[in-house]
Amino acid sequence: MLASVVTVAFDGVDARRVDVQVQQLSGDQGFFNIVGLPDKAVAESRERVRGAFAGIGLAMPSRRIIANLAPADLPKEGSHFDLPIALALLASMGVIAPDALSDWAALGELGLDGRIAPVGGTLPAAVAAAAMGLGLICPEANGPEAAWAGEVSVLAPRSLIGVINHFKGVQVLRAPEPGPVKAATGGPDLREVKGQESAKRALEVAAAGGHNLLFVGPPGSGKSMMAQRLPGLLPPLTPQELLETSMVWSVAGLIERGGLTRDRPFRSPHHSASMAALTGGGHRAKPGEASLAHNGVLFLDELPEYSPQALDSLRQPLETGEIVVARANAHVRYPARFQLIAAMNPCRCGVGGPGKGACGKAPRCQRDYQNRISGPLFDRIDLTVETPPVTAADMALPPPAEGTAEAAARVAAAREAQADRAREHGLDPDQGINARASGETLDRIGAPDESGRALLMRAAEAGGLTARGWTRTLRLARTIADLEGSTPVLRRHIAEALVYRRTTVGPQEAGAAPVAAETAPAW
Known part of the structure; x- marks a missing residue:
């Protein structure tokens, strides 16, 4: 008997329809094959399905089983195919009525005890299911996340036996409520930064227009401290931006219990990060730091210490706002509209320039150190600000009269002016900031x-x-x-x-x- 269940394969933040077809044939008992370009994780689904069936006390059919993932030329990656394969097999066995699953898509990873473990990408899968006019069966832990997709029916069982009982009418699975939305927290206060008034002004300008910014100064001058206070100056994510950002984080598996936040992302990778870590890639082409910073801030501390190849890989997304990870069998597209904030010392010694404690190898030390950053990347940085050493006199001063709240109010007013201009010209207000x-x-x-x-x-x-x-x-x-x-x-x-x-x-x-x-x- 042939049975089919709909699931999805991920192409960046987009979810593409996949039909899981399971058929039992005459032949060797125990033969279970999965076809349709599965990767290692998908191929191992057969063993997890076997274990899950044993865990709930259900015997596998004593016939040859073929599971086809159609379309066959689309690569299938990830453990989320476990649940749809198991459901299609249950339907082919007559445990679940085949027509009961015709209005549902499914995804989830199975444990050997029959529990359904959370997986990444539930939010884009729910959006895709809604577009196909289907409901979604997903792990219990992913239910609040899937509920954010809007008008889509969601079932979030804890285990495989819960799905069986629901479709047999023994128990009813309640639709989950959307997870909480955390209000923007604002982060540390700019008032804590002593001195550096010019740099604070540049930080405010960068926040108001979404511009890229580079701080240059010796260690301890407050470069990282100011960068960490930038998210507090930025307005909270709009509903559209919240959805876009959450889709990326969902694919990366970083949404916990369906909770979203209106804080703009702030990603600060270590300078040992590879090009794939920044732009995305790897075997499953997961989103990198640049995409995880979508609609937020990517902070690169010790900028020249990153590999030149990794830094130059950011040149294209800084212009286009997206990253295309090209592989032999697929091109995966991720959004990457981020604001670049960077910090660096003037030279490898840290001090550089004239004055007390100046680098004895200047200007050659400075020139060689700065040449690790390409000219085209420098050209994409809108503001370059020098942060001189903070003196004892600066540290002895009382806290500044203005902090994050006052600067954020001015930034909000400037952003509102930009949104008004965008509306006047028929543009999307969310895309109407000056940097674009x-x-x-x-x-x-x-x-x-x-x-x-x-x-x-x-x-x-x-x-x-x-x-x-x-x-x-x-x-x-x-x-x-x-x-x-x-x-x-x-x-x-x-x-x-x-x-x-x-x-x-x-x-x-x-x-x-x-x-x-x-x-x-x-x-």
Whole structure:
């Protein structure tokens, strides 16, 4: 008897339909084969199914069993095929009526005692099931997560025997409630940072427009401390962003008990991270740190200590907002619209530059250390800020009058102005932040006044700006104007933006900064 159950295979954050077909044939007892491009985890499902059947006291059929995962040319990966294979086999045995499963998709990993273990990707699977007009059978631990998919029926049994009893009418499985949504916590307060007023200003500008930022300074100057306070300046995730981010985290198996959070992701991988760890990959092409930071912040501390190949792999997602992991048999696409915040010492010695304790190998030590970062990656960083050593006088000062709450209010007002402009131009407000403006949209919203354009032209002619640098300077100036509440982009906004634009981070070169210094504001 042939029986079929629907499940899914994951293609990035998308779930593609797979029909699990099980048939019993005459032949050797105990033969159980799975076909349809299964990986090792799927091929081992037959042993977990055997063990689960034994665990609930159910004998396997004394016939040859074939399980086909269609379409056969789509690679199948992961342990979540256990439950649909077991359900299709139960239907072929007549334990469950075959038509009872026609309105359901299923996924879950089986234990040898018949329990159903949680798996990753339940949220995208539930969304795909809803699109197919089906309900979803998933592990009990994943039920609150699946319930977030909206109008989809969800069954979340604890064990295989619970599914059997439900479809036999012996017991009724209740639909799970969606998991909790944690409000944005805000994180540590910016008021705890002593000194570094210029760097705080740059952090606020970066938060307001979603710009990439690099802190350069000796150890102990507060670079990491300020980066960790950036999420508190950012607005909470919107409902659309929350769904997008949760889909990625679901595929990675990082959603616990179905609980979501409106905090923007903050990922801080160690500098030993490989290219696959940053961009995604591996045998199952799981999302990397860049995708886990989608709609949030990717913080790279000790930037030059990362491998050059790993850093350059971020150049494309910084422009396109997505990562395509190419393998021999598949291309997996993950969203990766993150804000890059980085920190580095001026040289390998840590000190660098002039003054007490200066590096004795300068400027060669600085140049060699900075050359570990490619020019194209530097060009994608909107703000480069030097953080000088914090002095004893700075540490003795009382806490600053303004902290995260005050700066976050200004950032929220600037973000609201950007959302209003996006609506005026027929754009999605969630996608209307200044860091993503380009083409005709940027020309309309970021065109400076005459004196501002003249200053920008001088900087470009002096060789301090590439074409990408020109665009990013206009975006940055638009954000500075928004923080000020100014509708036009003025000369002083262009001047401050040019101060932040650097083609190198050494003191011997400062890109367009000398051109802009005459009108740069004091912080």
